[in-house]
Amino acid sequence: MKGEKFINPSRIPSIWCPGCGNGIILHSVLTAVEELNYSKEDIIFVSGIGCSSRSSTYTVFDNIHTLHGRAIPIATAVKLVRPEKKVIVMTGDGDSLAIGGNHIIHAARRNIDLTVIIFNNSIYGMTGGQFSPLTPSGKRATTSQFGNIENQFDAMKLLKGAGATYLARIGTYFFTQMTKYIKTALQHDGFGVVEAITQCPVYYGRLNKMATPSDMLLWQKDNLVFKDRISQEKQEGMDEKLLIGEFANENTPSYLQKRKALLERI
Amino acid sequence: MNKTVDIIQGAEACAKGAIKAGLSFFAGYPITPSTEIAEMLSVLLTKEKKVFMQMEDEIASIVSIVGASLAGAKAMTATSGPGFSLMQEGIGYACMTEAPIVICNVMRGGPSTGDPTKGSQGDVMQARWGTHGDHAMIVLCPDSVEEMYYQTINAFNLAEKYRNPVILLTDETITHMREKVTIDFDQPVTLVERKRPVITTDKPYLPYGTFDDEVSIIGNLGDGYGTSITGMTHKEDGFQSPIPKIGEPLIKRLSRKIEKHADELFEIEQINPTAKTLIITYGATSRTAKSIIHHGRDDIGLIRLKTLFPLSDETLIQATKNADRIIVAEMNLGQIYLETKRALACTSKPIELLSKVGGALITPNEMLQYIEGVK
Numbered sequence: 001m002k003g004e005k006f007i008n009p010s011r012i013p014s015i016w017c018p019g020c021g022n023g024i025i026l027h028s029v030l031t032a033v034e035e036l037n038y039s040k041e042d043i044i045f046v047s048g049i050g051c052s053s054r055s056s057t058y059t060v061f062d063n064i065h066t067l068h069g070r071a072i073p074i075a076t077a078v079k080l081v082r083p084e085k086k087v088i089v090m091t092g093d094g095d096s097l098a099i100g101g102n103h104i105i106h107a108a109r110r111n112i113d114l115t116v117i118i119f120n121n122s123i124y125g126m127t128g129g130q131f132s133p134l135t136p137s138g139k140r141a142t143t144s145q146f147g148n149i150e151n152q153f154d155a156m157k158l159l160k161g162a163g164a165t166y167l168a169r170i171g172t173y174f175f176t177q178m179t180k181y182i183k184t185a186l187q188h189d190g191f192g193v194v195e196a197i198t199q200c201p202v203y204y205g206r207l208n209k210m211a212t213p214s215d216m217l218l219w220q221k222d223n224l225v226f227k228d229r230i231s232q233e234k235q236e237g238m239d240e241k242l243l244i245g246e247f248a249n250e251n252t253p254s255y256l257q258k259r260k261a262l263l264e265r266i
Numbered sequence: 267m268n269k270t271v272d273i274i275q276g277a278e279a280c281a282k283g284a285i286k287a288g289l290s291f292f293a294g295y296p297i298t299p300s301t302e303i304a305e306m307l308s309v310l311l312t313k314e315k316k317v318f319m320q321m322e323d324e325i326a327s328i329v330s331i332v333g334a335s336l337a338g339a340k341a342m343t344a345t346s347g348p349g350f351s352l353m354q355e356g357i358g359y360a361c362m363t364e365a366p367i368v369i370c371n372v373m374r375g376g377p378s379t380g381d382p383t384k385g386s387q388g389d390v391m392q393a394r395w396g397t398h399g400d401h402a403m404i405v406l407c408p409d410s411v412e413e414m415y416y417q418t419i420n421a422f423n424l425a426e427k428y429r430n431p432v433i434l435l436t437d438e439t440i441t442h443m444r445e446k447v448t449i450d451f452d453q454p455v456t457l458v459e460r461k462r463p464v465i466t467t468d469k470p471y472l473p474y475g476t477f478d479d480e481v482s483i484i485g486n487l488g489d490g491y492g493t494s495i496t497g498m499t500h501k502e503d504g505f506q507s508p509i510p511k512i513g514e515p516l517i518k519r520l521s522r523k524i525e526k527h528a529d530e531l532f533e534i535e536q537i538n539p540t541a542k543t544l545i546i547t548y549g550a551t552s553r554t555a556k557s558i559i560h561h562g563r564d565d566i567g568l569i570r571l572k573t574l575f576p577l578s579d580e581t582l583i584q585a586t587k588n589a590d591r592i593i594v595a596e597m598n599l600g601q602i603y604l605e606t607k608r609a610l611a612c613t614s615k616p617i618e619l620l621s622k623v624g625g626a627l628i629t630p631n632e633m634l635q636y637i638e639g640v641k
Contacts, residue, residue, distance in 0.1 A: 011505055041490035046333075057494060057505060062487045064336060065496035065506070066329065067359050073326035074333035080317045081291060081337035082488035106322040263315050 003030025006040060008060045015054055017125075019213030021172040021198030025119055026055045028175055028196070029088065032182040044085045046075040048100060050126045051200075052092035052119030069099030072107045075114050083256055086186060089116040093134035094124045097153050101133070108162035111190040112255040117182065118155060118193060121200035129203030136241065140207040155195045156247040165254070166192035167247040172199060173220035174244070181246065190254035197224065197244075269450045276411045276441040277302035279449075280370055280434070283418030284342055285310050288457055291334035291341040293319040293327040295349060298382040299438040300372040303344040324349035328356030328369070335365045336495060338486035340422055344370040346438075347380060350389060350396070357431050358397030359497045361520060364474075364482045366425035366432075366460060368418070373437040373549075375625050384625030385438040385550055387597040393433045394575045400517055402524035404432045404531060405574040408440060409552045412447040417572070423458040424531070428524055429481050435574060437597075439550035439627065460484075463491060474516075475502025480523040525576050532578035534569050536585060541567030543637060544589035545620075546606055548574060550627060551595050557630045558637075566637065574602070579609040586610060593637065595620040595628055 007030070016022050033043060043061045047053035049068035056063040066074045071089045079087040096104050096118050107114065123141055124130040131141035133153045140147060156167050166188040168181035178196060185192035199205065199216035210216045227235060227245040235243060253261075274282075280303050284292070292311055294304040304320070311318040317334070321327040324345055331341035345353060350371045360367050373389045375381030393405045404424050408417040414436065421432040461483045465471055473484040473493050485491030494504035499513040507513070524531070535552075537559055545555045548571040555568045569585050571577075586592055592615055594603040603619040610617060620636045622628045634640075 010503075040492075044337075044487055057496065060492055062485075062490065062493045063495070064333070064363075064487060065494075065498070066333075067355060067497055070325065070329040070356070070359075073321060073330045076326075077291065077293065077317075077319070077330035077333035077339075077341075078337045078487055080319070081334050081339045085488050102322055103326055106326070262312070266312065 001027075003027055003034050006030045006033060006059050006061065008058055011058050014058055016051060017202045019199065019201045020051070021121070021200070021213075022051055022055060022119055024172040024175060025117065025178070025196045025198055026058065028178045029090075029117060029182055030059070031179050032186060035179070036183055036186060038086060042086055044078055044082065044087045045090060046071050046078060046087060047090040048092070048095035050092040050095045050124070051121070052090055053095060055090045069095055069103065071095065072100060072103040072114070072116065076107060076110075076112050079113055079256075083113075087114050088186075089114055091116060091118055093118060093120045093122065094132040097133045097155060097158075104159065105162040108159050108164040108191050110255045111163055111165055111252065113189060114191055115182070115185045115188070116191070116193045118195045119198050120155070120195050121198045121204060123200050123204040125200050125203050129207065141204070142207075152241065154241060155193070159193055160248050163191070164193055165190040165248060165250040165252055168193070169195040169197070169244045169247065171197035171220040171224045171244065173217050173224070184246075184249070188249075189257060190252065269448045271446065271448050273444050273446055274411060275302065275444045276414045276436065278306055279411045279414040279447065280344070280418050280436075280441070281306035281310060282451060283415040284368070284422070285314070286415075286451070286455055287419045287422035288340045289342055289422070290316040291319075291331060291339040292317070292343065293321050293330040293334070293341070294343050294345065295321055295324045295327050297324070297346045297349045299374055299442055300344040300346045300349075300370065302441070303370060324352040325356065328353040329359065331367050332356060332360045332363065332365045335360075335367050336363065336484075336487050338488065340366070340426070342368040342370065344372065346372045346374045346382070347376045347389060348378070350392065354392075354396040358399060358401060360431045361397065361401040362497045363495050364429040364484060364520075366429050368421045368425055368432050368434060370418070370434040370436065372441045373435065381625045383438065385597060385627060386623070386625065387437060387549055387551065387601070388623070389435065390574060390596075390598065390601040393435050400521055402430065402521045403575050404428065404430060404524060405435050406432065407435050407548045407571060407574050409549050409570060410440065411443060411445045412449060413572075414440060415447065415449055419455055423456070426458045426460045427481070429460060429484070430524060435549070437550050465491065470503070472502040473504045474500055480519050528576035528578040529581060531573055531576055532581050533572040534581065534585060535572060537568040538564055539567060539585070540588050541565055542589060543567065543591045543593070544569060544586060545593050545595055545633075546571070546602070547595040548572075548602065551597055554628050554630055554633050555595065558633055561630070563634075571602070577605060577609060582606065582609045583613060586613070586615065589615065592617045593620050594618070595633060597622055597628065599623060
C-alpha cells in the first residue's frame with residue numbers, strides 16, 4: 001500500500017474508533033509524501049492534541065505531538081530552524097480553530113511555509129463529543145443536546161481573510177482528490193491548508209442520525225459539491241460549508257522567501 | 267585580558283549574554299518591563315542571520331522556543347508577570363519533553379496587570395511551581411547588570427546540561443538599571459552543548475531511554491533519528507503510555523535529575539559570615555542589604571541567593587550556623603521566607619520576614635530601622 005513504509009508498525013493499532021475517517025486522511029498524506037518521492041528524513045510531523053493529532057505518532061518521521069492548540073507555533077519554529085525540511089501539521093477542528101485559532105490566523109498572515117492538514121470531524125472526539133467551532137448550527141453534541149445554537153466557522157473564508165495562500169477543502173469520500181490537494185499544498189511555498197472533512201460516527205454521527213460510517217460517507221457524497229462544477233449564482237445560494245475544492249492558490253512571497261531577502265539585504 | 271568598562275542596561279547585558287551563549291532563536295511578545303531584551307535581540311540575532319520572532323502572544327512564544335530547541339537551536343524568551351502566567355503550560359511541556367530553554371522573567375508588580383513599571387519579587391513561587399504537575403526547576407537570580415550577563419550564559423549552559431527549562435528570574439530594577447560593568451565581551455566563555463545520540467545497529471534508538479546521569483540523550487528533530495516527542499507520559503521510545511509503572515519512574519527521574527544536584531546548583535554570595543544578625547535576600551533587595559553593610563555595618567551578615575531553586579537545605583544550614591537572628595528580606599509577602607523556614611526547620615532558629623510590596627524598593631533606612639527595632 002502506498003505510504004505504508006512511513007508507518008511505524010510498533011505503534012499500531014491506533015486509538016481511533018472503528019469507522020473513524022482519520023486513517024483515510026493519514027493514508028492520503030503518506031501517499032502524497034511517497035508520490036512526491038520524499039524520504040522519511042525530508043519530513044517533520046507536528047501535531048496538537050486530539051484524535052487527529054495522534055496521527056503524527058504513528059509514523060517513522062521525526063515527529064512531535066505537542067500541546068492542545070499549539071502545533072502551529074511549534075511547527076513555525078521547527079521550520080525556521082530546519083528550513084530545508086517539509087514541516088507538516090496534523091491538527092483537528094477544535095485544535096486549530098478553537099484553542100489554536102489565534103495561532104492559525106497569524107501563521108496565515110505570516111504566510112509561513114507550512115502544510116497544515118485540518119481533520120474536520122465537526123466534534124471534539126477525544127473528549128467524547130462536545131460541539132466544536134466547526135459543528136454545524138442545529139447539530140447535536142454532548143454539550144448541545146438540544147441543537148447547537150452557535151454559528152460555525154468557514155475555515156476557508158477565515159483563512160483566506162487571514163492571508164493563507166493555498167487553501168483546499170475536501171472530504172474522506174474523495175480520497176484521490178484529497179491526495180492531489182495535499183500534494184499541491186506540500187509543493188506550495190507559503191502557508192497551505194487542506195481541510196479534510198472526516199467521519200466520526202461514534203461521537204458525531206450517532207447523535208445526528210448518521211450512526212454508521214457508511215451513512216456519514218454517503219452524506220459527504222450527497223452534500224459536498226465541487227465549487228468549480230456549479231455556477232457562481234448557485235454557489236451563492238448554497239451553504240458555503242458544503243463547497244469543496246481549491247479556495248486559494250496564490251504565488252505571493254512566503255515568510256522564508258522574505259526572510260532570505262532580508263538577510264541578503266542587511 | 268582586555269576588560270571593557272562600560273555603562274549598560276540590565277536588558278542589554280542579558281541580550282549580550284544570550285548571544286555569547288550561542289542563542290540562535292528568540293521568540294517573544296512585547297511586555298513591560300522586559301521588552302528591551304527583545305528589541306536588542308531583534309537586531310543582534312538578525313545581524314547574525316539567526317532567528318528573531320515576535321509572536322502573536324506569550325503562549326506562542328514559549329511553545330515556539332520549545333519547538334526550536336527540540337529542533338536543535340539554543341532558544342530563549344523574555345517576559346514579565348502576565349506573560350509568564352500565560353507561559354506556564356509551555357514550561358511544563360518543556361519539562362516533560364526535556365527541552366533545554368531559557369525564560370527570562372522580569373518581575374513586575376502583580377497580581378494581574380499589577381504595576382508594569384515597578385519592581386517586585388512576587389513571582390518566586392510561580393517560577394518554581396507555576397506549571398501543573400510535579401517537576402523540577404532551575405531558577406537563577408542576578409543582582410547586578412554584570413551578573414545578568416554571566417547568569418544568562420550560565421542559564422543556557424544549565425539548560426543544555428540538564429535538558430530542562432532554566433528561569434532567569436530578574437526584576438524591573440535590575441533589568442532597567444544602567445550601571446558600570448567590567449566585562450570583556452570578546453573573551454571566550456565555557457559553553458555546554460547537549461549530548462547527541464550515538465546510533466548503533468544492534469539496538470534501537472530510544473530518545474527517552476538513553477541517559478547521561480539521568481538526562482535523556484535526545485536526537486534533534488530534523489536530524490533524522492526518528493525522534494518521537496510527546497508531552498504525554500511516555501515510554502523510552504517517546505510513545506505515550508498510560509501505564510503507571512512507566513509514568514512513575516519517568517516523573518521521579520525528571521525531578522531527580524535536577525534535585526540530586528541541588529548542592530552544586532545552589533549558589534550563594536556571603537558577606538560577614540560570622541555575623542550574629544543575618545539577612546537572607548536576593549535580586550534587587552540584596553543591593554539594599556549590601557548598601558547598609560558597606561556603610562559601616564560589618565556586624566550584619568548577608569546571604570544572597572544567586573540560585574533560588576533548587577535550594578540546598580544543607581548549604582543554607584551551614585551558611586546560617588553562626589547567626590542567632592535571621593531576617594529574610596524580599597519584595598513579596600514571604601515566598602522565600604517560608605522556604606527558608608522549611609529549610610532551616612531542624613535548626614529551630616528564629617526567622618523573621620522583612621517584606622515590602624506595592625512597587626517601591628526596601629530602602630536602606632527601612633532595613634536598618636527594622637534591624638534596630640525602630641517603629
